Each structure stands twice: as C-alpha cells, then as structure tokens.
Amino acid sequence: MMSAAGKSGAMLEEDPDQTYENVLAEIQSFELPIEATLRSVYDDQPNAHKKFMEKLDACIRNHDKEIEKMCNFHHQGFVDAITELLKVRTDAEKLKVQVTDTNRRFQDAGKEVIVQTEDIIRCRIQQRNITTVVEKLQLCLPVLEMYSKLKEQMSTKRYYSALKTMEQLENVYFPRVSQYRFCQLMIENLPKLREDIKEISMSDLKDFLESIRKHSDKIGETAMKQAQQQKIFTVTLQKQNNVKFGKTVYINDRIPEERNEIVLKHAFEEEDENEEEVLTVQDLVDFSPVYQCLHIYSVLGDEETFENYYRKQRKKQARLVLQPQSNMHETVDGYRRYFTQIVGFFVVEDHILHVTQGLVTRAYTDELWNMALSKIIAVLRAHSSYCTDPDLVLELKNLIVIFADTLQGYGFPVNRLFDLLFEIRDQYNETLLKKWAGVFRDIFEEDNYSPIPIVSEEEYRAIISKFPFQDPDLEKQPFPKKLPMSQSVPHIYIQVKEFIYASLKFSESLHRSSTEIDDMLRKSTNLLLTRTLSSCLLNLIKKPHIGLTELVQIIINTTHLEQACKYLEDFITNITNISQETVHTTRLYGLSTFKDARHAAEGEIYTKLNQKIDEFVQLADYDWTMSEPDGRASGYLMDLINFLRSIFQVFTHLPGKVAQTACMSACQHLSTSLMQMLLDSELKQISMGAVQQFNLDVIQCELFASSEPVPGFQGDTLQLAFIDLRQLLDLFMVWDWSTYLADYGQPASKYLRVNPNTALTLLEKMKDTSKKNNIFAQFRKNDRDKQKLIETVVKQLRSLVNGMSQHT
Numbered sequence: 001m002m003s004a005a006g007k008s009g010a011m012l013e014e015d016p017d018q019t020y021e022n023v024l025a026e027i028q029s030f031e032l033p034i035e036a037t038l039r040s041v042y043d044d045q046p047n048a049h050k051k052f053m054e055k056l057d058a059c060i061r062n063h064d065k066e067i068e069k070m071c072n073f074h075h076q077g078f079v080d081a082i083t084e085l086l087k088v089r090t091d092a093e094k095l096k097v098q099v100t101d102t103n104r105r106f107q108d109a110g111k112e113v114i115v116q117t118e119d120i121i122r123c124r125i126q127q128r129n130i131t132t133v134v135e136k137l138q139l140c141l142p143v144l145e146m147y148s149k150l151k152e153q154m155s156t157k158r159y160y161s162a163l164k165t166m167e168q169l170e171n172v173y174f175p176r177v178s179q180y181r182f183c184q185l186m187i188e189n190l191p192k193l194r195e196d197i198k199e200i201s202m203s204d205l206k207d208f209l210e211s212i213r214k215h216s217d218k219i220g221e222t223a224m225k226q227a228q229q230q231k232i233f234t235v236t237l238q239k240q241n242n243v244k245f246g247k248t249v250y251i252n253d254r255i256p257e258e259r260n261e262i263v264l265k266h267a268f269e270e271e272d273e274n275e276e277e278v279l280t281v282q283d284l285v286d287f288s289p290v291y292q293c294l295h296i297y298s299v300l301g302d303e304e305t306f307e308n309y310y311r312k313q314r315k316k317q318a319r320l321v322l323q324p325q326s327n328m329h330e331t332v333d334g335y336r337r338y339f340t341q342i343v344g345f346f347v348v349e350d351h352i353l354h355v356t357q358g359l360v361t362r363a364y365t366d367e368l369w370n371m372a373l374s375k376i377i378a379v380l381r382a383h384s385s386y387c388t389d390p391d392l393v394l395e396l397k398n399l400i401v402i403f404a405d406t407l408q409g410y411g412f413p414v415n416r417l418f419d420l421l422f423e424i425r426d427q428y429n430e431t432l433l434k435k436w437a438g439v440f441r442d443i444f445e446e447d448n449y450s451p452i453p454i455v456s457e458e459e460y461r462a463i464i465s466k467f468p469f470q471d472p473d474l475e476k477q478p479f480p481k482k483l484p485m486s487q488s489v490p491h492i493y494i495q496v497k498e499f500i501y502a503s504l505k506f507s508e509s510l511h512r513s514s515t516e517i518d519d520m521l522r523k524s525t526n527l528l529l530t531r532t533l534s535s536c537l538l539n540l541i542k543k544p545h546i547g548l549t550e551l552v553q554i555i556i557n558t559t560h561l562e563q564a565c566k567y568l569e570d571f572i573t574n575i576t577n578i579s580q581e582t583v584h585t586t587r588l589y590g591l592s593t594f595k596d597a598r599h600a601a602e603g604e605i606y607t608k609l610n611q612k613i614d615e616f617v618q619l620a621d622y623d624w625t626m627s628e629p630d631g632r633a634s635g636y637l638m639d640l641i642n643f644l645r646s647i648f649q650v651f652t653h654l655p656g657k658v659a660q661t662a663c664m665s666a667c668q669h670l671s672t673s674l675m676q677m678l679l680d681s682e683l684k685q686i687s688m689g690a691v692q693q694f695n696l697d698v699i700q701c702e703l704f705a706s707s708e709p710v711p712g713f714q715g716d717t718l719q720l721a722f723i724d725l726r727q728l729l730d731l732f733m734v735w736d737w738s739t740y741l742a743d744y745g746q747p748a749s750k751y752l753r754v755n756p757n758t759a760l761t762l763l764e765k766m767k768d769t770s771k772k773n774n775i776f777a778q779f780r781k782n783d784r785d786k787q788k789l790i791e792t793v794v795k796q797l798r799s800l801v802n803g804m805s806q807h808t
Contacts, residue, residue, distance in 0.1 A: 020055040140180065143173040147186055150193070159197045160292055163299040166190050194300060201293040205310070208289035213317050216344030217337055219284050220406075223347045224340060227406035290352065294359055307359055314349065314360075318368060321345050322375040329383040332395040338379075339403045342372065350410045369412050377420050384424055390431040394505055397424060401509045421510060428506050429524045433532045436499050440536040443491045449550040451482035466490045468567040469560065484653065485560045486553050492533070493564055497571060499528050504575060518576035522588060525568065529593045537597035541604045548612070551605045552650055555598050555658065562594035602658050609647065609662060610669040616640035617673045622693065624686050629693040633700040640670070641704045648709040663710040667721035670701060675725055679761055686765040688732075695729045698722060727753045732762065737793045744800065760797040767794060 146169050153162035170190065177183045212219070290310075297306035321341045328334035346369065353360050380400070387393045400421055404414040454460045456479060463469070463483065467490035474481065503524040507517045540546060541554060565588050573579065619636040644666060651659035678686070678694065705718040731740055731751050743749035744756070767790050 020052055023052070024055060024059050140177050140182075143169065143177050143183065143186075146173055154193065154197075157200070159201055160295045160299065162197060163194070163296060166193065167299070197296055198300065198302075201289070201296045202309075204289040205293045206313075208286075209313055209317065212285055212344070212348055213320070215284065216321065216348070217340040218344065219347055220340030220343030220345070221336075222284060223343050224402050224406045227409055228402050230409075231402075231405055285348065285351075287351065287355070290359070291356070294356055303358070310359060311364060314345075315368065318345060318372055322372055322379070324379050324383060329386040332392060332399070335383075335396050335399050339399055342376065343403060343406050346372075346407060346412060347410060350412075365412075369407075373414075373416055377416060380420060381423065384427060387427070388431055388434065390428060390435055390502065393424065393428040393431050394502075397421060397428065397506055398509070400424070418510065425506050425510075425520070429503065429527060432499060432502055432524070433528060436495060436528060437532045437536060439495050440492065440533055441539075443488045443495070444536060444540045447486050447488035449486050449488075449546075449553040451484055451553075452487055453480060453482050455480045463490055467493045468564055485557050489557050489560050492557075492561060493568075496525070496528065496533075496568060500525055500568075500572060500575070514576045514578055518572065518578035521572050521576065522569075525572065526588055529565075529588065534593045534597055538600050541597070541601050546604075548605060548608055548647055549650055551601050551608065552654055555601045555605075555655075556653055558594040558598045558601070559655075562598075565594075602661070605658075605662055606665045609666050612643065613640065613666060613670050613673060616643065617670075617677065620677065622677075622690060624683060624690045626687055626689040626693065628689045629696060631696075633696050634693070637697045637700055641700060644704065645709055651710060659710045660712050663713075664718060664721060667701070667705055667718055671722045671725055674698065674701075675728075675758075678728075679758060684765060686762065688766065691729065691732050691766070695733060698725050698729060702726065724753045727751045728758060728762070731759065732766075737789075741793075741796055741800075756797050756800045760794065760801055763790065763794055763797065766790070 146165055150162055150165045150169070153159070153165060169186070174183055174187055178187075293306060294303070297303050324338050325334055328338055346365075349360060349365055349368065353362065353365055380396075384393065384396060387396065400417060404417040408414045452463065454463070460479075469483065469485070471484075474483070500521055503521055504517070507520050512520075537554070537558070541551065546554075569588050616636055616639060619639075620634060621636075622634070644663075648659065648663055651662060654662075674694075674697070677683075701722050702719055705721060706716065708718070727750070731737070731754055736750075740749075740751045740754065740759070743751070746752075767787075
C-alpha cells in the first residue's frame with residue numbers, strides 16, 4: 001500500500017489540475033494525514049504552492065456560493081422563527097418571573113424541610129453507625145470479657161484456668177475480631193502471659209520443693225508413727241486373739257501374756273484416742289503447686305521439660321537427704337532425724353506417683369530407692385560401727401525396723417535393710433559383750449572369794465531362787481551354814497540371763513522364725529561364755545593379787561557355773577519354745593569354757609605355789625663351810641612345810657586330782673630347787689657338815705611327803721619327788737663311790753638316779769673345801785689317803801662324763 005505522499009506525487013505527474021482536485025478532496029475528506037498531502041504539493045513541483053493556493057481559493061468560493069444558496073433557501077423559516085420567538089419573549093419573561101417567584105417561595109418553604117431532612121439523614125447515618133457499632137461491640141464484647149476473665153485469673157493465680165482461657169481466645173474469639181488493632185495487641189501479649197505463667201508456676205514449684213525439703217522430717221515422722229501404730233494394732237490384735245484362745249506365749253520370763261491384757265487394753269484405748277488425730281501426707285503438704293505446674297506445662301506442650309526438672313531437683317534433694325550429719329551416731333535423735341527425712345522424701349514421691357500420670361514412674365522411684373538404699377546401708381554400716389552403747393544400737397535397730405516397715409507399706413523393697421540388721425545384730429552382740437565384760441569385771445572385783453554364809457532360811461531361798469543350786473546334804477545342815485560358791489556365782493548366772501534378755505530384744509520384730517531366734521540366742525550366749533566370761537576369768541586368774549585361796553575358790557565357782565549351764569539351756573528353750581532335741585539346735589559351750597578356766601586356775605595354782613616355794617627357798621642361809629651340822633632342820637624349810645600343810649588343807653575342797661597334782665608339783669619343784677641350790681655355779685665350796693645339814697632338810701621333806709598331806713596317793717608315790725636328792729646325798733653320806741662306779745648304768749643300781757655330771761660337780765666343790773680347810777692334811781696319812789681317793793673318783797667321774805659326751 002502506497003503512502004499518501006507517494007500517492008499525491010503520482011497524481012501530480014499525471015495531471016496537475018486533476019491532482020489538485022484530488023488533494024482538495026482528500027483534505028475535505030479528513031481521512032488522510034494533511035501534512036503528508038501538503039508536503040507532496042510543496043515538495044514535488046516548483047510553483048506548485050501557488051497553483052495549489054489558486055485551486056484552494058476557487059474551492060472556497062464555490063463553497064461560499066453553496067452556503068449562500070442554502071441560507072437564501074431557509075431564510076424565511078428563520079425569520080418566522082425569530083418572529084415567533086419575539087412573540088414568546090414577553091410570555092417567557094412573565095413565566096420567568098412567575099417561576100422565579102415560585103422557586104423563591106419553594107425555596108423558602110423547603111428550607112425547613114431541608115433542615116429536617118438533613119437531620120433525618122444524620123439520624124439515619126447515626127442509627128446505621130450505632131447498629132454497626134452494636135454489631136461490632138457484640139462481636140468484640142465476648143473477646144473483651146474473656147480477656148478480662150484472663151486478667152482476673154492471672155491476678156487470682158488460677159494459671160491453669162488462664163491457659164485454658166487463652167486457648168479459647170486464640171481458637172474461638174480472636175479469629176472473629178482479628179481485624180481490630182486491640183486484638184492484635186492482645187494476641188501479641190498472650191506469649192508473654194504464657195511465659196509469665198511458666199515462670200510463676202516454676203517459682204511456686206521451687207517454693208514447694210523447698211518447703212517439702214524443710215518439712216520432710218515432719219512428714220516422715222508422721223508416716224513412721226502411723227506405721228508403728230498400725231503395727232502395734234496388728235500385734236495387739238494378734239496377742240488378744242492368742243489370749244482369747246487360751247494361748248500363753250512368753251516373750252520372756254518376766255512378762256507373760258496374761259499380764260499383757262491390761263497393756264493391750266490401754267493400747268486399744270490409745271488407738272481410739274489417736275484415731276481422730278491421724279494425719280495423711282495430704283494434710284501435711286499442699287501438693288497444688290505440683291498439680292498446677294504439671295497441668296500448666298502439659299497445656300503448654302512442655303511437659304517433658306517439667307518432668308525432667310522435677311526429677312532432677314528431687315534427685316538433688318535425695319542426695320542432700322541421704323547425706324548424714326557427722327555426729328549422727330552420737331545420739332538416737334540423729335538417727336531418727338535421718339530416717340524421718342528419708343521417709344518423708346519417699347512418701348511424697350509415692351504420693352506424686354499415684355496422683356499424677358507420668359510425672360514420676362514406678363521405674364523412676366525404684367531406681368531412686370535403690371540408689372538411696374545403697375547409700376543408707378553404707379551410712380548405717382559406717383556410723384553404727386562407732387556405736388559402743390548397746391542401748392543406742394538397740395534403739396537404732398528399732399528405728400530401722402520402723403523405717404523398713406513404713407517404706408514397705410508404701411511398696412518399697414526393704415529386704416536389704418533386714419540383711420543389714422543381721423550385721424548390726426553382730427555389732428550389737430559385740431557391744432553387749434563389751435558391756436558385760438565390764439559387768440563381769442565389777443562382779444569379780446567385788447567378790448570376796450569365800451563361801452557364801454547363810455544365816456536364815458529366807459537368805460537360802462533367796463539365793464537358790466536366783467541360782468540353780470541343789471545339795472541335799474547342805475539342806476539338812478542347820479543354820480548358819482555356807483554355800484560352797486562365792487557371791488560372784490549367782491551374780492554371774494543372773495547377768496548371763498540378763499544378757500540373753502538383752503540379746504532377745506534385738507531379735508524382736510525381725511520377722512524371723514522361733515528356730516532362727518533360738519539359734520541367735522544360743523550363739524550369742526556361747527560368745528558370752530567362751531569369749532567374754534572366759535577372758536574375764538583368765539584375766540582374773542592372772543592378776544597378781546589373786547592368791548592361792550582365791551584360786552581355789554575360783555575353781556569351785558567354775559564347777560558350779562558349769563553345772564548351771566544346762567539350766568541356761570532350759571531358760572532359752574522356755575523363751576523360744578524350741579526343744580533342745582531338735583537336730584539343728586546349738587548347744588551351749590559352757591562346759592568347755594569353765595573347764596578351760598578351771599584348768600587355767602589350776603595351772604596358776606601350780607605356778608603360784610611354786611613361786612611361794614621359791615620365796616621360802618630364797619630365805620635359805622646355809623653355812624656351806626660348816627664342819628658339823630646343827631642337828632635340826634633349817635628354819636626356812638620348816639616354815640615352808642608348815643605353809644604347805646595349811647595350803648593343802650584348803651585344797652580339800654578341790655577335786656582330788658587337782659589337789660594331788662598341786663601337791664606333787666610342789667614337792668617336785670621343791671626338790672628341783674634344793675638340787676639347784678647344791679649345783680649353783682656361784683657356790684664354790686661345800687663341806688661335809690653342810691651336806692649333812694642339807695640331808696637333815698631333805699629328810700624333813702621326805703617326812704612331809706610320807707605324811708600324806710593330800711589324800712589319794714598310793715604308797716610312796718609322793719616321796720619319789722625327792723628320790724634324786726636322796727640317792728645323791730646317800731652317795732656322799734656313806735661315801736660309796738666304788739658301788740656307784742661299778743653299778744653305773746645297771747637297771748638295779750642303788751644310785752640309778754644320780755647323774756655323773758651332778759656327782760662330779762658336787763664332789764669338786766667338796767674337793768676344793770678339803771684343800772682349803774686342811775692345809776696340813778698332807779702331813780696326816782688318813783687325810784692324805786682321803787684326798788687321793790677324792791682325786792681318783794674325780795678322775796673316774798670325768799672319764800665317765802667325757803665318755804657319755806662322746807657317745808652322745
């Protein structure tokens with residue numbers, strides 16, 4: 001398609017006039033762009049502008065002619081119209097005046113209507129606004145009421161309800177008014193309120209944990225008291241049933257069940273009085289902070305955080321509770337405070353376990369209890385080892401039993417505690433043994449070690465009521481009379497029974513059978529007899545101030561105590577109702593205990609008797625160079641013999657073998673001491689007169705032995721104690737060296753008991769004396785011959801001694 005300029009150019013090239021016509025036609029048509037058409041007229045040919053303007057003027061004139069023709073054609077109608085308009089003009093002015101006047105009057109009349117209409121419109125608008133406001137307020141009012149309720153709940157610390165209110169606001173109310181700014185402010189404030197609630201509830205929980213930590217001992221004390229009352233009630237009811245059915249059970253020899261009826265009655269009355277005062281853990285502790293905090297964290301979806309925090313804090317508190325005071329072992333109050341705190345802790349945990357879901361679990365409490373139990377056992381084992389008072393150990397045992405029974409009632413396993421009690425029982429027995437060791441020592445210190453004098457039947461019955469003594473012959477004797485044992489025997493017997501009572505106290509409430517209790521009593525009694533009493537007896541026997549008379553009385557005492565052991569076994573049997581014929585029944589070792597003590601006393605008698613003999617022998621004052629004897633025995637020896645006679649008179653109360661052994665031991669020791677006196681290395685010279693004087697003393701010893709100071713010896717058995725001295729002195733008195741040397745080594749030798757070395761030693765001492773006292777003996781033939789004989793015998797004895805040494 002060609003452009004307008006190209007088209008006009010083409011027209012001008014064909015026919016300029018026709019072209020201008022076409023251009024004018026195009027200009028008049030208003031269809032083509034004029035600038036392009038005009039540009040083609042001015043640019044294509046020279047003088048085109050002039051020609052075009054001529055054509056344009058001609059066209060304008062033509063159009064003016066046509067317009068004039070048309071005006072001339074319609075002029076009459078126009079004139080008529082103008083004429084009509086002029087006629088109407090007057091009427092129109094009148095009408096205008098009328099309309100203006102009417103309009104004025106309408107305007108004046110409508111002003112009030114307009115005012116009223118505007119008022120109506122304004123009222124309608126206000127009414128519509130009010131309706132809108134009411135609708136919006138009705139929509140917002142529940143939200144505001146709920147938020148106000150939330151604020152009230154926050155101020156009254158009903159935080160769980162406040163969280164529920166927040167949930168309703170967020171899920172129900174806020175979506176209805178979310179377009180309002182106040183709603184956005186409320187929405188933005190809710191997270192802060194939740195955090196405040198968490199902090200406040202956590203603070204309340206901390207206060208609660210601190211409170212129960214401080215009051216756990218009160219909680220535990222109440223729980224232990226309730227458990228103890230329940231146990232007393234059960235035991236009392238059981239005992240009452242036993243009484244009702246005619247069963248008389250002896251707890252010990254002092255208090256039979258019939259006597260307990262009054263006690264049972266009082267126990268029931270006390271139960272009735274205390275029944276109204278029974279408090280539970282809920283009465284003592286307000287658990288609402290825990291419940292509230294748990295619910296709050298559950299609603300907030302952070303329950304796990306709360307559970308972890310609670311358990312962590314309670315474990316810390318458990319470690320604090322389980323940490324004992326350093327001086328806990330000094331008083332029972334220290335142990336009681338320790339136990340009540342632990343019981344209070346676990347009573348709270350048990351309550352939390354049963355009233356909350358998931359805060360603590362059975363596995364958690366079991367783990368916590370096992371940890372605590374290990375610590376408790378270690379603490380008790382360590383602190384109880386410091387207890388030296390059996391009464392304190394017994395009170396500790398009772399506390400452990402109540403502690404175990406209390407926690408067992410809450411479902412915690414306590415078998416390990418009862419196992420610990422068996423360890424503490426051994427320690428309790430040790431403390432009892434130490435205590436009774438002191439009791440026995442006091443009894444022995446206060447004893448006069450003489451038979452008990454009885455002046456009346458009442459005294460006799462009083463003693464045999466405490467000690468099982470039977471002697472028909474003694475009962476027939478008139479008063480006053482004496483019991484063979486000393487005062488310590490019935491006291492020892494009574495104290496052994498007291499020990500059994502004390503040992504029995506520990507066995508109570510240990511949930512053990514009668515057979516086990518019987519075994520415990522017998523074993524502890526055996527320890528008392530074989531270790532404590534035996535040790536006290538042995539120490540007593542070894543004391544320096546205990547003389548021979550006291551030792552004799554101790555032997556008599558142990559004999560009677562030994563006989564009383566079977567009554568102690570019957571005593572234990574009456575307590576436990578376990579027959580002694582039972583296969584596994586332990587026997588008392590009193591027989592061996594008192595036999596050992598008696599043997600020790602017997603040995604000490606032999607030792608002290610020998611020491612006394614040594615004291616007399618040390619008083620000997622021989623003149624070893626005397627030429628002639630005094631003609632009578634030495635004074636020290638006669639005093640010694642008189643002493644032995646009086647001592648052996650005391651020994652008549654001893655068993656026959658003991659007295660005989662003591663007498664034989666004394667004679668042998670005296671013989672040995674005299675022999676050692678002759679052979680003493682410090683003694684250099686012995687005269688024949690001294691030998692003769694010594695022989696007189698030995699003769700007195702032999703006479704004492706032949707007088708049967710202690711009955712029961714056969715023939716000259718006691719005199720054989722001096723046979724070595726007799727043969728040695730006979731050899732020197734008769735100077736029968738040829739017979740001795742000839743018969744030496746023969747079984748039938750007259751001097752079979754004389755040792756060559758002994759004879760040589762004594763002979764050399766006599767040889768030296770002969771040399772000193774007989775300076776001029778070499779000038780007398782008899783003395784010279786005797787000196788040669790002595791030298792010859794000395795040589796033969798030395799040869800004999802050397803031959804024995806080489807043979808050996």
